[in-house]
Amino acid sequence: MTERVPSESDASAHDLLPVVLARDLADLDANQRWLVEPLWARAGVGILGGAPKCHKSWIGLDLALSVASDTPCLGRFDVRDPGPVLLYLAEDAPAVVKQRLAGLCAPRHIDLGSLPIHVVTAPSLRLDLPHDQRRLHKTLAAIRPRLLVLDPFVRLHRIDENSAAEVSAVLAFLREVQRAHDTSVLVVHHSRKNAASSAGQGLRGSGDFHAWTDSALYVRRRRGELVVTVEHRAAAAPEPFLVDLVTTEDPSGPAHLTARGAETDDGVAPAVTLAPDLHRRILADLAAATGPLSREALRAALRVRNDTLGVALRQLESSSSVERTPRGWRLHDHSLPTP
Numbered sequence: 001m002t003e004r005v006p007s008e009s010d011a012s013a014h015d016l017l018p019v020v021l022a023r024d025l026a027d028l029d030a031n032q033r034w035l036v037e038p039l040w041a042r043a044g045v046g047i048l049g050g051a052p053k054c055h056k057s058w059i060g061l062d063l064a065l066s067v068a069s070d071t072p073c074l075g076r077f078d079v080r081d082p083g084p085v086l087l088y089l090a091e092d093a094p095a096v097v098k099q100r101l102a103g104l105c106a107p108r109h110i111d112l113g114s115l116p117i118h119v120v121t122a123p124s125l126r127l128d129l130p131h132d133q134r135r136l137h138k139t140l141a142a143i144r145p146r147l148l149v150l151d152p153f154v155r156l157h158r159i160d161e162n163s164a165a166e167v168s169a170v171l172a173f174l175r176e177v178q179r180a181h182d183t184s185v186l187v188v189h190h191s192r193k194n195a196a197s198s199a200g201q202g203l204r205g206s207g208d209f210h211a212w213t214d215s216a217l218y219v220r221r222r223r224g225e226l227v228v229t230v231e232h233r234a235a236a237a238p239e240p241f242l243v244d245l246v247t248t249e250d251p252s253g254p255a256h257l258t259a260r261g262a263e264t265d266d267g268v269a270p271a272v273t274l275a276p277d278l279h280r281r282i283l284a285d286l287a288a289a290t291g292p293l294s295r296e297a298l299r300a301a302l303r304v305r306n307d308t309l310g311v312a313l314r315q316l317e318s319s320s321s322v323e324r325t326p327r328g329w330r331l332h333d334h335s336l337p338t339p
Contacts, residue, residue: 034080035147035184036073037120037306038238039080042081043169044180044214044225045185048151049203054226055245055257056188057089058100060149062257063186067147068115069115074243074259075107078310083146088125090155103255118143125150127170128157130156135247138336139183148177151188161205171212191218199229228259272338278304283321283331292328319327 035042040063050056056297058307060072066073070082089097097119098112105112120139126132140148150156159166178185189209191202200210210216216231226244230237230249247255285301286293293301299309313329323332 046213046215050219088120167206
């Protein structure tokens with residue numbers, strides 16, 4: 001006997017869960033898939049994990065600054081859904097946060113004062129307390145950020161991190177936050193001491209952390225180098241890459257991050273280098289076009305990896321050979337067509 005589906009005549013409308021046929025579900029829009037491609041999914045929750053002193057907070061700030069300024073994350077990865085960001089850095093004084101952000105702005109020639117970066121200055125934020133949960137919901141509703149960064153998880157609760165029940169309750173609240181406000185949520189979390197891996201299984205506490213993530217960045221040291229590994233629930237991950245913290249001779253001066261190469265078997269990642277032929281091909285395609293070309297159109301015509309094309313475009317942009325417009329890429333006004 002076929003089971004009958006309850007109708008509104010059987011119960012009041014508010015007693016029924018909202019249900020639609022599978023065919024009526026919204027289609028995935030490829031253009032709205034990423035917050036930062038290919039590091040973080042749009043409106044995705046996840047962990048930025050690693051051992052202490054691996055510059056996790058720096059990477060979180062770089063990603064946040066990139067989203068707020070629509071500039072490449074780590075100098076390499078394009079932002080696809082720019083907008084305001086909200087930060088809560090529990091272990092850093094506000095002056096330190098400002099100094100770090102200003103240092104990250106310097107090589108991009110950006111004025112920090114012009115960016116929609118909002119910093120929570122409350123002395124504490126406990127995600128397991130209903131009062132603080134309500135305050136966070138109201139703050140997100142007012143700011144409507146593309147990205148919420150919470151750093152670090154250990155300062156955001158009073159629960160037992162080894163208790164799956166207690167951890168899952170906090171993570172469920174953050175998933176609720178993501179869905180209610182259509183925002184990405186990045187939580188900085190530590191890996192275990194002497195963990196065999198800095199990937200998800202190496203995170204401190206309950207295994208629910210790894211299961212919860214839509215996107216995750218894991219940082220580890222290998223032979224003195226910082227290696228970043230990326231994971232996604234619903235997309236292919238890029239190759240691991242290295243990150244350098246570039247500082248000045250003055251310890252109090254600005255510092256910024258750069259990404260380079262894919263990790264090799266011996267742990268040495270070469271700097272990203274591109275054949276001049278790719279530059280010439282890009283310029284030739286733009287010269288032959290009747291208008292600006294999108295990155296997707298260039299990638300299809302040139303048959304190259306997305307991150308390789310991104311590096312080439314930024315190199316040409318820095319040399320004033322090409323420029324990005326709302327409609328796509330084109331030759332710079334003073335550039336001559338290149339055969």
